[in-house]
Amino acid sequence: xxxxKAKDFALSCLExxxxxxxxxFRKKDIAVESKSDLSPxxxxxRNTEEILRKKITGKFPGHGIIGEEFGEExxxxxxxxxIDPIDGTRSFIRGLPLFATLIAxxxxxxxVMGVISLPALRETAWAVKxxxxxxxxxxxxxxxxxxxxxxxxxxxxxxxxxxxxxxRLFNRLDKESAIMRTxxxxxxxxxxxxxxxxxMVDPLAYIWDYAPCKxxxxxxxxxxxxxxxxxxxxxxxxxxxxxxxxxxxIRKMVAELKRK
Numbered sequence: 001x002x003x004x005k006a007k008d009f010a011l012s013c014l015e016x017x018x019x020x021x022x023x024x025f026r027k028k029d030i031a032v033e034s035k036s037d038l039s040p041x042x043x044x045x046r047n048t049e050e051i052l053r054k055k056i057t058g059k060f061p062g063h064g065i066i067g068e069e070f071g072e073e074x075x076x077x078x079x080x081x082x083i084d085p086i087d088g089t090r091s092f093i094r095g096l097p098l099f100a101t102l103i104a105x106x107x108x109x110x111x112v113m114g115v116i117s118l119p120a121l122r123e124t125a126w127a128v129k130x131x132x133x134x135x136x137x138x139x140x141x142x143x144x145x146x147x148x149x150x151x152x153x154x155x156x157x158x159x160x161x162x163x164x165x166x167x168r169l170f171n172r173l174d175k176e177s178a179i180m181r182t183x184x185x186x187x188x189x190x191x192x193x194x195x196x197x198x199x200m201v202d203p204l205a206y207i208w209d210y211a212p213c214k215x216x217x218x219x220x221x222x223x224x225x226x227x228x229x230x231x232x233x234x235x236x237x238x239x240x241x242x243x244x245x246x247x248x249x250i251r252k253m254v255a256e257l258k259r260k
Contacts, residue, residue, distance in 0.1 A: 048085035104211035114212030142222035192242035199242035
């Protein structure tokens with residue numbers, strides 16, 4: 001499998017997908033439904049995933065797909081694509097431009113290619129294993145900050161920490177970092193890969209959210225680990241990404257809080 005060609009294919013899929021999203025962005029009459037987990041979903045989410053699934057199946061009929069809206073198809077295959085058509089649907093619904101379209105390619109369960117697109121901000125980044133992470137011609141690089149007390153920390157929304165029973169982590173990050181900002185979803189992870197924030201802490205997301213973020217931050221010289229410290233897993237539904245020293249410091253903090 002040529003991963004550069006897979007990346008180029010993924011980027012080519014974005015044009016029709018983003019057109020579908022942007023034609024419904026900031027439309028006041030867009031219908032919003034609640035899924036079984038009470039998270040919102042719109043016609044834009046579903047239509048966009050259908051577009052991406054159709055293109056992937058047409059190009060790579062033997063590959064599997066895991067998508068947020070329509071589930072798994074041949075997910076035990078050697079090569080599996082993950083899709084999140086709109087990561088940050090709540091932002092999309094409110095007209096906030098921080099939502100993303102996410103595509104990743106897994107080889108034997110591990111991300112080897114990822115794309116993070118911010119349609120409303122006209123920014124797209126990609127990463128390929130061993131080839132780096134880029135936005136346009138700019139190579140992404142995590143920050144060099146080594147001390148949490150001097151760091152800008154991005155976090156998911158507080159309700160995610162509350163839901164996962166780790167509000168104490170949220171409060172301690174706020175207390176011990178230089179500044180903490182709520183930059184949720186893939187936007188925060190991409191900013192960590194860019195190095196414009198030092199680290200991103202996210203207690204609640206899924207494989208289609210984390211797969212492109214993991215390869216992106218690692219190819220930008222950073223580290224991706226879940227709250228248990230596992231750097232290879234993207235199935236635990238927690239993540240810390242960014243500068244390696246800060247990821248380790250926050251992992252230690254998580255472990256300390258679990259012991260109390």
